[in-house]
Amino acid sequence: MAVDFRFIIIGRGMMGAAAARHLSSMADGIALIGPREPEERKAHHGVFASHYDEARITRTFDGNLAWGTFAARALDRYREIEAKSGISFFSEVGCLFAGPAPKSEQDYIERALTVSRTLGSNIETIAPSDLGQRFPYLAVPADFTGYFESKRAGYINPRALVRAQAKLAEQGGVSLIEATVTSLRDAGSHVEVTAGGRSYSAERVLVAAGGFSNFHALLPRPVDTRVMARTVALYEIGEREMAIFGHMPSTIVLGDREEDHIYILPPVPYPDGKTYLKLGGDTEALSFARLEDAGAWFRSDGSAAELAHLARVALQLMPELAGCPVTSAPCVANFTPTGYPYAGFTQSPRIAVLTGGNFVAAKSSDELGRLGAVLLAEGRLGDKDFGGELTPVFAAA
Template structure:
């Protein structure tokens, strides 16, 4: 006799979505994961990178798999908001800007080739038009713009997770606010051991533990995935600056190589009551191998050199930010060998894995979670659900 049919381990963006979709289809679902720590600097357990107020969402993408994952997820935002009563999506639009060369140029070419198939509305701006349309930016003269005005902008990841969990609980899922330390196949099912020593059993378990998935005894063997630290800078905006940037879209400034790409979120009010404009990049590649290393990183404010780079880049692109108070923070990106999420079974036919956001998955988390639910309910994914692309790789 088991406690549950299905246990989802990890109550972040993917896990919460999986619990919602599973509980819509069956009873006997549990979601196990800790709540956000009240005191980040003194918390010594696991973290989640969804502890934030804004993540870019858009359908425009140079990769067809990620584009479709985003499209499916975005199409359900309104339903999730209506069923939960929690707003998390803000349609600010999303702007891509670049000179059309190198890596960034290839990305835009692929994305533009797919826009009609995906049904995306795109506005294209030359350099002169770009400055007129988005006066808060001072982009280089050789930069063009590709703007997605509808079904794009940003999501509040905290609120999205809250909405997913609220619906899942309404549908009968049980939320268990504990941290999983060990998972093992008993032969007749799966046992999950939590940090307080409590044990929970299920027919099947799917593990959505993000960057921490390899840092405890959760899987029969580790997934081939790097947990890498990323730094974010925040510009605090007073009322005057808020007006300057009020009409700003979510923005990705492309470059000829990955290290120079930056993403920028428009002004967002944070829990401390202040309004911040956030900028981040893709240049850090340091791996976090252990729980201790990950905790130390989350306790930090990021890397000083990366903060300096982001601040310099932000003021170059948006001179109106000069003089703003700057703070910084840290998060973790989970980068898989394939560049796609891992959604599949481990060496155990009772333990599946759902991880690998690759720094672009917040917008697509509902569909990724749905695929995790389909995997448990049907036993496999089909090609229309990217079975050939999302298979996990183990080490």
């Protein structure tokens, strides 16, 4: 039968919009389906996305070669995307890691230094005696060493990046359909997609719905992921604080365990007209298995207990924040048991899935979108794209 589209991408977030842009240079007959950001978050009862924010850290420094490669490939395309779309989203302010000296070759820092050499990234090692002088905004233990990536690092505005991707996708011939997909069915010769009360058909479909990929029965079988609650602290920055923090790089302070790391974004203007310095961690244990629970979390202000924890850490690391108003916001992180994103086909040869950001994927979203596009167009991913590592794991039938 004739289909409405050759390919449909479900999910208009960071990975889905990137997949649509890349696929537009490979094929015709593409649709990108997903809702826009709700105007009133606390009154919205549909799906959400985690890119509803103004800043995400970007860097290639990573203890895993695949993740470092995904980031480097994406970063190398940022300026081209900005130039072609006319939308700026990348601030190349650098990224600083600070932590104790590695104890073994398996420590995160040693692995990241090895990956950086492989990728050709320029990482400056800053001795503990010099760290405080170079980065006076940060108060860390006297034995901490710094690892500073000045190029191909800083932060991106995820909202602006998604706008840029969608704009270029549409210019490339992609049909943008502003609706929420509520059902998906392999009809044998094609896939039927229901969105916004209408039905669409396609030869192949890519589900790139982030933490919402298992909701609305979009997949023949749910992928094995944990959708975890995350709370961020937002410090309102005034003129005094801008003099102290205004030129800081993105910063990650290492803890005893990887989940104890704290990330800090420089002061960034937000839509409410205020400027915020944001920080967050990776320790919350609340997870969601139902759309209703995830939606309720996004309508909240996050966890008061986590905000209190982050506020204590913030004042230890940045004492000059004392007295600044602090608020919180909710987010979710979508973790896979493999530690890698999923990019592969489901039990249906016509339905593929791209998800599993593992709390580190925003910076790599353009490359992950490219992998989703290659998957749809060619039917598989090769070794140079880490195809084996990205094989989806599905929940038991």
